Amino acid sequence: xxxxxxxxxxxxxxxxxxxxxxxxxxxxxxxxxxxxxxxxxxxxxxxxxxxxxxxxxxxxxxxxxxxxxxxxxxxxxxxxxxxxxxxxxxxxxxxxxxxxxxxxxxxxxxxxxxxxxxxxxxxxxxxxxxxxxxxxxxxxxxxxxxxxxxxxxxxxxxxxxxxxxxxxxxxxxxxxxxxxxxxxxxxxxxxxxxxxxxxxxxxxxxxxxxxxxxxxxxxxxxxxxxxxxxxxxxxxxxxxx
Amino acid sequence: xxxxxxxxxxxxxxxxxxxxxxxxxxxxxxxxxxxxxxxxxxxxxxxxxxxxxxxxxxxxxxxxxxxxxxxxxxxxxxxxxxxxxxxxxxxxxxxxxxxxxxxxxxxxxxxxxxxxxxxxxxxxxxxx
Numbered sequence: 001x002x003x004x005x006x007x008x009x010x011x012x013x014x015x016x017x018x019x020x021x022x023x024x025x026x027x028x029x030x031x032x033x034x035x036x037x038x039x040x041x042x043x044x045x046x047x048x049x050x051x052x053x054x055x056x057x058x059x060x061x062x063x064x065x066x067x068x069x070x071x072x073x074x075x076x077x078x079x080x081x082x083x084x085x086x087x088x089x090x091x092x093x094x095x096x097x098x099x100x101x102x103x104x105x106x107x108x109x110x111x112x113x114x115x116x117x118x119x120x121x122x123x124x125x126x127x128x129x130x131x132x133x134x135x136x137x138x139x140x141x142x143x144x145x146x147x148x149x150x151x152x153x154x155x156x157x158x159x160x161x162x163x164x165x166x167x168x169x170x171x172x173x174x175x176x177x178x179x180x181x182x183x184x185x186x187x188x189x190x191x192x193x194x195x196x197x198x199x200x201x202x203x204x205x206x207x208x209x210x211x212x213x214x215x216x217x218x219x220x221x222x223x224x225x226x227x228x229x230x231x232x233x234x235x236x237x238x239x240x241x
Numbered sequence: 242x243x244x245x246x247x248x249x250x251x252x253x254x255x256x257x258x259x260x261x262x263x264x265x266x267x268x269x270x271x272x273x274x275x276x277x278x279x280x281x282x283x284x285x286x287x288x289x290x291x292x293x294x295x296x297x298x299x300x301x302x303x304x305x306x307x308x309x310x311x312x313x314x315x316x317x318x319x320x321x322x323x324x325x326x327x328x329x330x331x332x333x334x335x336x337x338x339x340x341x342x343x344x345x346x347x348x349x350x351x352x353x354x355x356x357x358x359x360x361x362x363x364x365x366x367x368x369x
Binding site: 224225 | 250253262266333334339341
């Protein structure tokens with residue numbers, strides 16, 4: 001099996017101080033960056049901290065910045081990076097807690113703020129049956145429902161980096177997911193939330209969120225849809241008066 | 242949580258790991274800063290009119306010549322990029338979001354053609 005000496009340079013945070021540690025080890029073909037981090041923790045430095053869970057790109061726990069780009073460590077093979085020096089940092093635009101672990105509180109708080117659930121004007125009882133939806137209606141929002149909340153888009157977005165009030169790509173994509181859902185009736189509640197000064201109009205459409213999204217959710221596309229929805233909603237309200 | 246001005250601005254110009262739209266955004270910000278600075282310079286030029294026609298004419302004679310031509314050509318390039326990329330963003334945001342990368346390539350080609358043509362016109366105006 002192909003083996004290669006690789007160097008991991010890990011930007012670490014501990015007790016309000018940043019430092020960089022270098023780790024050298026033999027990587028084998030097929031080894032992911034996450035495998036490399038586990039190797040370091042198990043064999044070289046047990047104090048290294050990072051988040052991981054499913055190890056197969058589903059849970060979204062192992063998002064980190066690898067050679068300058070936000071990626072899932074479990075879905076990134078070391079040999080595919082095209083270099084023997086791998087630089088790893090925690091996600092930017094979030095507070096670091098320890099080493100590669102970032103604080104997601106702000107991220108999830110913004111997600112909660114857009115009301116990521118179906119809003120009905122009148123709820124059906126269980127006896128009345130489910131809310132029926134056609135495959136075409138499902139297709140309109142399905143892509144946006146694939147978000148795993150890994151925070152990579154939040155890292156890649158320069159606007160999030162410069163304006164902490166901005167809701168960010170993940171929360172806005174989630175809002176779009178529910179606004180596009182034919183079963184949802186919460187337009188009057190949700191559109192004002194996502195079209196104020198912290199919402200979709202803050203997006204300058206650099207589309208980096210979509211570039212880094214491991215699930216191809218395309219949050220940039222969702223945010224532009226929100227802009228159109230918000231514009232139509234505002235025009236309707238204007239003429240209704 | 243407040244963001245420092247340094248962190249805020251550095252997040253705009255982070256180049257590592259960016260895609261084509263990321264670079265487009267960075268150049269858009271840079272050209273925007275250049276154009277803002279130029280507007281102030283332009284207004285300062287115009288205020289020379291308050292000192293009479295001769296003051297303005299002598300300023301124009303100093304600046305509209307072959308030595309300043311490269312700067313004028315660069316300024317045209319900056320203006321073309323900023324305006325066309327702004328137009329691309331409006332089109333992409335409201336009409337063809339998924340094709341924003343293709344739009345960027347098309348607008349760059351169109352921009353370069355306009356830049357070469359306007360630079361030639363400017364050259365003729367200043368030199369010929």
